[in-house]
Amino acid sequence: MQGASLTERRKAATRWDIARTAAALFVENGLRATRAEDIARAAGIAPRTLYRYCATKEEAVAPLFAVGSQQWVEAVRDAPHTLSLPDALRYAAARTLAAAPGDTQGTESLEWVRSLLRMAADSPALRSVWNDACRESEATLATVLAARAGHPADVGTLDIRLTAATAGAAVRVAVETWAASDAPATGPEGPAALAERCLASTAGASRSG
Known part of the structure; x- marks a missing residue:
């Protein structure tokens, strides 16, 4: 800070x-x-x-939900500008949605998020906290995408909002899918790898459309 x-x-x-x-x-x-x-x-x-x-x-647990998504958005902001937008999104996911080797605090936080998301399936109040964190992340991502495009005033345009919503949904689905599984926080079925796959899939669908 x-x-x-x-x-x-x-x-x-x-x-x-x-x-x-x-x-x-x-x-x-x-x-x-x-x-x-x-x-x-x-x-x-x-x-x-x-x-x-x-x-x-x-x-009370809102910061645990928010920290990963906000770190991902900040990593998108900091991604090399030589990268295309789809590559920048995947670059950010790879660096923020997986704990580094030996990072016990990061792994612990991810496991807490997994447990909390499982509880959220039966708790509308907890699910609302998760949804709020996702919406806030999406709004921040829109400002980042507009700035990367060189048009910060266009944050409310259809293209920027749709791109932010699609990318945010891809990451949300990846994290929720991992949380519902017993896969470790790292590896091919971890949240970072799943997010990269979801982002690649949405990018491919956008090009084919």
Whole structure:
């Protein structure tokens, strides 16, 4: 968080700690059995403090849903401009949707996302948090795509919005498909590999159309 104030960094750290604590409790005890008060106690904060960061217990894990998708969008922004757009999207997926060797924190976060997405299948509230994270990522991606095209003012045009929505859906489907499986977080059936395949498929469909 370059340029962020100390207060903002502290808030971000607290929000991340709450998310990790909530995810661990959901996995250990189940979503229904975990109360917001349990999350606050385990995180070492007062319940009223918890509610300043999230309105519901399900919203507590929003940072875990958001971090991967936002990192992917930022990687699209930072991808070499010599790459075509489809290649830039796949380049970003390969670098952000798989934990690096030895990155235990990254692997742990991915496994939490898998567990949370499985819980979301039976929890409309948790599914809504996931959908919100995907929509926010899609909106950010639209601004990135417009900037890469050299037309930042065109973020609301049909082509930019459709491209962002299609790419976002491809990555979402890949992550959800991986989460529903027992495949490891790396390898040919991991989220990064599946995302690359989905993105390649949508690019091929676009060219054939």
